Amino acid sequence: MPIDIDTFEGSSEDALGGGLTQPERVLSFLATHADQAFRPVEIAEKTDIPQNSINSVLRRLEEQALVRHKGEYWAITDDRDRLHSLTQYEFVTESLNDLYGEEDPAEWVEHMPATDTAEKTNDV
Structure with a gap:
């Protein structure tokens, strides 16, 4: 069901169903069931x-050493330090977002210094 553009522009990501990303959902599920390994179809279902x-x-999570697999089965990494550093990063980011608000990439662009190419284009 479509929404009007004012609702789209004025709503947060979470309000519009942003929530956790697919990798975050997989990690959360596997971490909650750290004593088990699952086939991809089971992980997709859950x-x-x-x-x-x-x-x-x-595969992307495996490249980042956050999950491991044998045959058809996948489990959360057994590298607890790796998981701890990931959760610490997310906790700090969430805390800073709560304190200062989420970053808006458009605001960064507004304050970027002009590049040589932009300066040359403005001189023409």
Whole structure:
């Protein structure tokens, strides 16, 4: 169901169904069940991720050493330091966002110094 542009512009990501990303949902699920390993189809089912997406999500997480697998089964990494540093980063980011508000990339662009190319274009 579409929404009007004013609602779109005036609503936060969470209000519009942003929530956790697919990798975050997989990590959360696997961390909650750290004593078990699952097949991709089971992870997709439990995390509400389309089955045609789950393998690429798992591979990306494996490249980051956040999950591990044997045969058809996947589990959360056994590197507790790696998981701890990830959760600490997310906790700090969330705390800073709560304190100062989320960053708006458009604001960064407004305050970027002019590049040589932009300066040359303005001189023409």
